[in-house]
Amino acid sequence: MKILIVDDFSTMRRIIKNLLRDLGFSNTDEADDGNTALPMLKSGKYDFLVTDWNMPGMSGFDLLKAVRADENLKTLPVLMVTAEAKRDQIVAAAQAGVNGYVVKPFTAAVLKEKIEKIFERIQ
Amino acid sequence: MALMSNSNKNHRSLDPEVTEQLQRQSAELAESVKAGDFAQAMTVINELSEVRDQSLYREVGRLTRSLHEAIRNFQVDPRSAEQQEALSKMTDASDRLEYVVRMTSQAANRTMDLVEETMPVAHTVRDEASALRDEWQRLRRREMQPSEFRELYGRIDRFFAGLTTDADTIYNNLSEILLAQDFQDLTGQVIQKVTTLVKEVEEQMLSLVVMASHVDQITGTVHQIDETQVSAEQGVGPQIKADEREDVVSGQDDVDDLLSSLGF
Structure with a gap:
């Protein structure tokens, strides 16, 4: 299981990386926005994407849309972990095909629950 | 920009000296027109517009000084x-x-x-x-x-x-x-210093807006302002007063409810 973590703040990437490791996912890579993440995803081999929304360059929302529009990536599970909390944003993310939505600040338990739920649905 | 509708407010924010001068000159203007002395009337009109410009410049100058002062006073108390x-x-x-x-x-x-x-x-x-x-x-x-x-x-x-x-x-x-x-x-x-500066700038900006609306009122300018619609796709960052807003979720439980209502 290889996971890509996308967030413009290195501290947040590190927190998510640590939480994922505790959940047994130690094979993770990091990117700081959609522009860096997309080529990494396209080069393949990722099973899961955890992304922030608000980032300079390409936002997580645009990254989600790009992933869904890509023939090879369209089924990649995407978990949004973001401070964006407006209802219409969450609806927009759901319509764009997000698999899970976690609002910051979040707890380890919430992250675990959402990831497990996504995997449950996939299997 | 909202035009000032409250005339009392306008009077209060104009310099009493300027108000007095305006009253005197407008009376003078009326007299000149009545007497048929149009050359004199034109001179008074010029003087009037000068008063308007000067009060505007004075206000801008005062604003600039306050802004400069606010920025200059912007110091941190360091420990070493x-x-x-x-x-x-x-x-x-x-x-x-x-x-x-x-x-x-x-x-x-x-x-x-x-x-x-x-x-x-x-x-x-x-x-x-x-x-x-x-x-x-x-x-x-x-x-x-x-x-x-x-x-x-x-x-x-x-x-x-x-x-x-x-x-x-x-x-x-x-x-x-x-x-x-x-x-x-x-x-x-x-952050406290920055907050103070922002508040000061905000107050000065407000007076600038009020002043600009005076200028608009004096010159009779009406602005066409397009409402900018923020797209849902645009990231806006953390919501500070989430509890007080209807369009914002208050936590993960709210997100989960919303998503399940969408069939998630």
């Missing part, structure tokens, strides 16, 4: 000479906020370094304690050979010795994590 020097180089708010980002990032990384260093220590202690407990149970159930017991004897000894060191490491790392939170003091001061 080194910080004094570093801080004195920062003359604007964005530099100061970058300093806050840097300090908080340093503290977060220092804390995470220590956490990542401590977690394996706690893990090792737990694993060894668990293994020893299993061995201990075997001993109690008299399932242990003498050679195995000798091995256990030594292992318990090493465990106790290691436990002291590990507990010290954990304690010291926790106390360093505590110290890493000292950024709050400095960043708190900087």
Whole structure:
């Protein structure tokens, strides 16, 4: 299981990386926005994407849309972990095909629950 | 921009001197027109517009001075000479906020370094304690050979010795994590200063807006202002007063409810 973590703040990437490791996912890579993440995803081999929304360059929302529009990536599970909390944003993310939505600040338990739920649905 | 509808407000914010001059000159203008002295009337009209320009310039000048003053008074109270020097180089708010980002990032990384260093220590202690407990149970159930017991004897000894060191490491790392939170003091001061500046600028901006609306009123300008619609796709960052807003979720439970209502 290889996971890509996308967030413009290195501290947040590190927190998510640590939480994922505790959940047994130690094979993770990091990117700081959609522009860096997309080529990494396209080069393949990722099973899961955890992304922030608000980032300079390409936002997580645009990254989600790009992933869904890509023939090879369209089924990649995407978990949004973001401070964006407006209802219409969450609806927009759901319509764009997000698999899970976690609002910051979040707890380890919430992250675990959402990831497990996504995997449950996939299997 | 909203036009001022309250005429009392307009009177109050104009200089009494200017008001007086306007009243005097408008009377003079009326008199000149009445007397058919149009040359004089034109002169008065010019004078009137000069009064208008001057009061505008005066207001802009006052505003600029207040703004400059607000920026100049924007100082931080540093604790060491080194910080004094570093801080004195920062003359604007964005530099100061970058300093806050840097300090908080340093503290977060220092804390995470220590956490990542401590977690394996706690893990090792737990694993060894668990293994020893299993061995201990075997001993109690008299399932242990003498050679195995000798091995256990030594292992318990090493465990106790290691436990002291590990507990010290954990304690010291926790106390360093505590110290890493000292950024709050400095960043708190900087943010408070920035907040004060923002408030001052906000007040000055408001007077500028009021002033501009006076200018519009005097000159009879009406602006066509297009409402800018913020798209849902645009990231806006954390919501500060989420509890008071209908269009914002108040937490993860709200998100889950919303998503399940959409069939998630």
